[in-house]
Amino acid sequence: MASDGFTGLSAEPHTAHVLVVEDDRDTREVMKLLLQMEGMQVSEAADGCEALDQLHTMRHADPQCPCVIVLDMMMPRCSGEEFRTRQLRDPQVADVPIIVLSAVADSRGVEVIQPFARLAKPFNADELVMLVRRACGMHD
Numbered sequence: 001m002a003s004d005g006f007t008g009l010s011a012e013p014h015t016a017h018v019l020v021v022e023d024d025r026d027t028r029e030v031m032k033l034l035l036q037m038e039g040m041q042v043s044e045a046a047d048g049c050e051a052l053d054q055l056h057t058m059r060h061a062d063p064q065c066p067c068v069i070v071l072d073m074m075m076p077r078c079s080g081e082e083f084r085t086r087q088l089r090d091p092q093v094a095d096v097p098i099i100v101l102s103a104v105a106d107s108r109g110v111e112v113i114q115p116f117a118r119l120a121k122p123f124n125a126d127e128l129v130m131l132v133r134r135a136c137g138m139h140d
Contacts, residue, residue: 016136017041019058019066021051021083022101023075027121031070034125035132047075048083055093066096067136068116070128073102084113097135099128 018035022028023046032042043058043066045051051069058065073080080100088094097116101123117131133139 015039015041016068016132016138017043017058017062017066018132018136019043019045019051019054019069019096021045021048021069021075021080022072023047024072027072031123031128034128038129038133040132040136048078048080048086050078051083052078052086052093055087055096059093059096068132069096069098070101070119070132071098071115073100081113088114099131099135 016039018040020028020031020035020042022031022044025046028044028046032044035042043054045054048071051071055066055069071080071083080102084098087096087098098113100113100115100118101121102118103121116135119128119131
């Protein structure tokens with residue numbers, strides 16, 4: 001289906017909304033800009049606790065939002081693993097898939113948190129966009 005040039009509506013059923021959870025502000029900003037350049041809406045959180053609050057707020061407004069979470073594993077205050085453990089225990093938000101983002105080469109244990117995909121730091125921009133599009137059900 002082609003996009004509607006008059007209204008700006010695309011063939012996608014809704015605009016993808018991504019929650020980026022990353023403690024490094026520069027990395028978070030780069031991801032945000034990359035995804036926005038692809039036409040996606042992006043929310044940001046600096047740690048897992050902030051992300052949980054935002055996730056509940058978003059889900060209250062729109063049960064389909066966000067379609068994916070890009071989640072750093074190593075963060076102060078509330079790590080990616082702690083976030084995911086709490087997320088999976090909460091039926092309101094447990095179904096949102098995550099893309100794990102980690103600089104740690106040894107990622108044993110990541111499978112326990114059931115990621116949709118894994119992405120190593122430093123990340124490849126094209127791979128990030130492809131994984132987010134796939135997790136959100138967007139097709140090229």
